[in-house]
Amino acid sequence: MPPRHIDVAERRHRLAVRHRLTAAARTDDVVAIAGALAGLHSTDPVTVHLSAAARMVHPRLPAVDEALYEHRTLVRHHAMRRTLWVFGPELARAAHHSSTVTLLARQRTMLLDAVAGAGLGPDPARWVDAASAEILEVLTDRGPLSARELGRLLPRVAVPITIGTGRQATAQSAHSRLLLVLGFEGRVLRAQPTGTWINGQYRWAATRSWAPVFAEPVDPRAAAATLARHWLRAYGPGTRSDLQWWAGWTVATTKRALADVGAVEVELADRTGRGPGYVLPDDVDPVAPAEPSVALLPGLDPSTMGWKQRDFHLDPAHVPVLFDRNGNGGPTIWVDGRIVGGWVQRADGTIALRVLEDVGAERVAEIEGAAHELERLLGDVRFTARFPAPLQTELRG
Numbered sequence: 001m002p003p004r005h006i007d008v009a010e011r012r013h014r015l016a017v018r019h020r021l022t023a024a025a026r027t028d029d030v031v032a033i034a035g036a037l038a039g040l041h042s043t044d045p046v047t048v049h050l051s052a053a054a055r056m057v058h059p060r061l062p063a064v065d066e067a068l069y070e071h072r073t074l075v076r077h078h079a080m081r082r083t084l085w086v087f088g089p090e091l092a093r094a095a096h097h098s099s100t101v102t103l104l105a106r107q108r109t110m111l112l113d114a115v116a117g118a119g120l121g122p123d124p125a126r127w128v129d130a131a132s133a134e135i136l137e138v139l140t141d142r143g144p145l146s147a148r149e150l151g152r153l154l155p156r157v158a159v160p161i162t163i164g165t166g167r168q169a170t171a172q173s174a175h176s177r178l179l180l181v182l183g184f185e186g187r188v189l190r191a192q193p194t195g196t197w198i199n200g201q202y203r204w205a206a207t208r209s210w211a212p213v214f215a216e217p218v219d220p221r222a223a224a225a226t227l228a229r230h231w232l233r234a235y236g237p238g239t240r241s242d243l244q245w246w247a248g249w250t251v252a253t254t255k256r257a258l259a260d261v262g263a264v265e266v267e268l269a270d271r272t273g274r275g276p277g278y279v280l281p282d283d284v285d286p287v288a289p290a291e292p293s294v295a296l297l298p299g300l301d302p303s304t305m306g307w308k309q310r311d312f313h314l315d316p317a318h319v320p321v322l323f324d325r326n327g328n329g330g331p332t333i334w335v336d337g338r339i340v341g342g343w344v345q346r347a348d349g350t351i352a353l354r355v356l357e358d359v360g361a362e363r364v365a366e367i368e369g370a371a372h373e374l375e376r377l378l379g380d381v382r383f384t385a386r387f388p389a390p391l392q393t394e395l396r397g
Helices: 008-018 030-036 045-053 062-070 089-117 124-142 147-153 174-185 220-235 240-247 251-260 316-322 361-378 390-396
Strands: 075-078 084-087 160-163 170-173 188-193 202-206 264-268 277-279 294-297 332-335 338-345 351-355
Touching: 030 045, 030 062, 045 062, 062 188, 075 089, 075 174, 075 188, 084 089, 089 124, 089 160, 089 174, 089 220, 124 147, 124 174, 124 188, 124 202, 147 174, 147 202, 160 174, 170 174, 174 188, 220 240, 220 251, 240 251, 294 361, 316 338, 316 390, 332 361, 338 361, 338 390, 351 361, 351 390
Parallel strands: none
Antiparallel strands: 075 084, 160 170, 188 202, 264 277, 294 332, 332 338, 338 351
16 A cells, blocks of 8 residues: 655644644643643743743743743753753653763763863863762752852862864863763753743753652663654654754664654655655544644744754745754744744834735734734743844844
């Protein structure tokens, strides 16, 4: 039997419902929102809160902080493509053991080279291990702590080192770099920000005291299968290259993970005719059409960044104005499972919009209504997207 064909319309229906962009799919459970998207991008801290709020029945920004810092049902951690994410503990653990650990060897080597170059002892590995133990002891007893607070408590490890060589060389405190490497090892996690929710500087906590479930070991192959299963549930159908790019895996790891979850091949068609795609074994059947939907999503939202090949929900002609030169998506306007424009918050707090396609007067009115709701939600908060696209720069002007 030939693979089932899944057209662009069905892919948009799946996206709108599974990414909780329709009214019926929305929920006030931020943990469920993060799970539905296989994690929330956190490189820009604003993304986490606004991605969740856009999918809530009753949008409330403090709900994210409560899950992260009070209930600890969400975890912030470096994972795929060395990106900072917010996950539930189970998925965070899978992402760590399938993706984060593959980044560790290079990060530790860079740290050891820097310690040796700074002349911190005859045995750099021993110095790093001893300093790491001191940091973990202090965090366990007195954490969470910011890097600055930790440096004051441990002046012996708060010494300058140089990471890299030549034009790529950067000066840094040893304890700050140690925290980064301990994070890649899964031994520390980011806790509360040092400022408000739009601040990207965090306090640090020892993993075993902050989120002990996360610290439990997982077989890397099983972890990759778990991550692939979550991605397919959220983003399927997608191509093998989509999953490989999103997870930051090798071709071999991607193929094996798809095989381990029993992924089923389907035929895809979009503007470029790419395929084949994959879905989970219980997800082959056609889905019902989604109800109409409108959403304003922040920069780096998972719906924007979940695929490498986005032609089914994004006209390639819009890419130069909605993405920066490094491929980071700015704040976007969504209608019925596709990107139709972008937005920005101006200095006076108003949301400026630009619709790039003819969506009709009724949908434009809905978009404007969503913008006013976002203005009310943000109140006095002012932020700038960390990776603005050309459209945001133009609208702010």
